[in-house]
Amino acid sequence: MVGLAWGALVLACALGWVVGRVFSDRYLWSQPVSWIPTPLLLAPVWIRGAVAWRRCRAARRRGGRAPVRAGAAVLAGWAVGIVGAAGIGHLLFVELGLHRAVLRPRSAGPVARVVFWNQAGVEAGDISSTFLPLGPTLFVLANRHSDTRTRDIAQAFIDTGEAHAAVGWPFDLFSRGPIRRWGSMSLGLEGRSRRGDGSMREDSGWAAWFEVETAAGPLTVWAIDMPSDPSLPKYALARAAGEAISVWRGSARVVVENGQQSEDAVGFPKPDVIVGDFNIPRGSASLAEFLRASGAGAMRSAFDESGWGWARSWPRATPLLAIDQCFVGSRVRAVEYRAMDPGVGGHRAIVVDVEGNEAEAPEAAGG
Numbered sequence: 001m002v003g004l005a006w007g008a009l010v011l012a013c014a015l016g017w018v019v020g021r022v023f024s025d026r027y028l029w030s031q032p033v034s035w036i037p038t039p040l041l042l043a044p045v046w047i048r049g050a051v052a053w054r055r056c057r058a059a060r061r062r063g064g065r066a067p068v069r070a071g072a073a074v075l076a077g078w079a080v081g082i083v084g085a086a087g088i089g090h091l092l093f094v095e096l097g098l099h100r101a102v103l104r105p106r107s108a109g110p111v112a113r114v115v116f117w118n119q120a121g122v123e124a125g126d127i128s129s130t131f132l133p134l135g136p137t138l139f140v141l142a143n144r145h146s147d148t149r150t151r152d153i154a155q156a157f158i159d160t161g162e163a164h165a166a167v168g169w170p171f172d173l174f175s176r177g178p179i180r181r182w183g184s185m186s187l188g189l190e191g192r193s194r195r196g197d198g199s200m201r202e203d204s205g206w207a208a209w210f211e212v213e214t215a216a217g218p219l220t221v222w223a224i225d226m227p228s229d230p231s232l233p234k235y236a237l238a239r240a241a242g243e244a245i246s247v248w249r250g251s252a253r254v255v256v257e258n259g260q261q262s263e264d265a266v267g268f269p270k271p272d273v274i275v276g277d278f279n280i281p282r283g284s285a286s287l288a289e290f291l292r293a294s295g296a297g298a299m300r301s302a303f304d305e306s307g308w309g310w311a312r313s314w315p316r317a318t319p320l321l322a323i324d325q326c327f328v329g330s331r332v333r334a335v336e337y338r339a340m341d342p343g344v345g346g347h348r349a350i351v352v353d354v355e356g357n358e359a360e361a362p363e364a365a366g367g
Contacts (some may be wrong), residue, residue: 010048014083017041021090024221024285028233035230035281037320038095042087049084052077066189094283095297100308107335109355110215112137116275117342117349118225118324121145121195124344134340134351137214139174166253168208171223177213183252183265184208187241191227193279203227205237205274207245209268216332217356220269222296224276224325238278238286242293271296272344273354274327277347281314291327300334302326302352307337313348316341326352333357 020034020041033041092098115136119127120143127148131139144150150165150172157163157174164175168184187205195201206225211218226241245268252265274296280286282303291297303311305328312319319339324347328334337355 002131006044006048010044010080013041014080017045017087018083024283025280026235026285031234032230034284035321036302038087038091040320042091045084045087048307049081052081085175096310097304097308100306105333105335107353107355110217111335111353111355112214112216112219114138114140114221114273114275114326114352114354115222115340115349116140116142116324116326116352117345118142118149118277118347119144120277120346122345123147125340126152126155127344128344130342130344131349132156132160135292136174136351137176137216138212138219138221140221141172141174142223142225142277143170164212166210168210168223168253170206170225171208173208173210173221173223174213175212175214176211177215179255180211180213180218181207181252181254181269182210183248183250183268184197185244185248185250187226187244189227189237189240189244191232192229193227194229203229205241207241207268209271211269212317216326216354219272219332219354222271222274222276224274224278226277226279228277228279230279234280234284235286236289238280239293242290242295245294268294269301270329271327272329272332273352274299274325275350275352276325277323278325279323280325280360282325287325296327297327297331299327302328302334302337302354305337306334306353309338311337313339315352316346316347316348319348324348324350326350328345328352328354331357 016033019030023030024034025031090155113136115131115134123145125147153174154163154165162176164179166173166179166182169286171304185207187207189205191203191205192200193203205227206222210221248268249266251262253260254263291299313321313324314321332354334352334354338351339348341348
C-alpha cells in the first residue's frame, strides 16, 4: 500500500511538472503548479529514480537481474525517468543558467548599473549605507516606507558624486545622470496585495517611466509594481496592465532650464530597461503577455542574458521565487545580473549592469 501511494505521488509530481511547463500560468488552474520550484516539485521523482538506479546496480553486483514488471509499470517508469532527466536539464540550464557561469557576456564599453528594490512598505530606516556601496548608476526604489526618507538617499548620492532624483509614485529614482522626463500612472487593476500585518488591501497596480542620461547612453526605464495576491489570474492581469500602459494619457514632468514643467504625454516611451515587482515568477507566460500587450514584446530577460545561479528575490530570507524582474531592449544588453540581500525588507534587490548595444542604431523615444 505504501509503495502504491509513493508511486502515485511520483506520477502526480511528474505530471504536474509537465503541465506547469506546457501551460505555465496561462490558466488559473495551471497557475499554482507552474509556480512550484522545480526542485520541490520533482524531488519525489528524483528520489524514486535514485532508488531504482541503486537497486539495479545492486542486482548486477549479485549477478542477477532486475525483477520483471508489467508493461504498464515499465512504461510509467520510463515516462517518469524521462521527466526526471528533463527536469534536471531544465533546472540546470534554463532556471539556473549554469552555462552562463562559464560563457559570460563581456562588457565592451561604458556600463550603467541599475538597482531595483521593492521595500514593500517595510521599516528599514536610512538604507543609503546598504545601496550606495553597490555603485548604482540608477537606483529604483518601490513602495518606500515613511521611515526611509528620500532626502537621506539623495544626500548620500550628492555626497558621493553627481546626483539627480525624481518621484513617480510609488517609485523613487536616484540617478548619477540627468533625469530628463518622467511620468507615472495607476494601472487600474482590480487587484489585492498583502499588508505587513497579513491583511489584504485593494491594489490597482502602478507603473512609471523615466528618461535618463547615463555613461552607457540615454536610457528609458519603466518601473512596474503589480498586485501580489496569488489567487488572481496573473495572465489576464498582466495583459490588462500592458494594455493600460499602451493607451496611457497623462502628464509628464520635464526638466527645463529653470526647473520643471508639465506636458501632456500619450503612451509610455519605448523602454530600454524594465524593472519591477511583477509578483509573477521568472519564465511565466504572463510576463511575455505583459510585454506583448504593452508594446515591449521584443525585450529580453536580463537574467536569461547574463544571470546564473538561484538569483531569486522572494521571500528575502529564503528566496524561492524570482518575482522581481528586469528586461532589456534592443539598444542595450545585460552583462551582469544578480539578486542581492539588503538585510531588511521582504524582497531581495535586483542588480543589473547594462551597456549600449552598438549593433542597434539609436532610436528616438516616443512621447
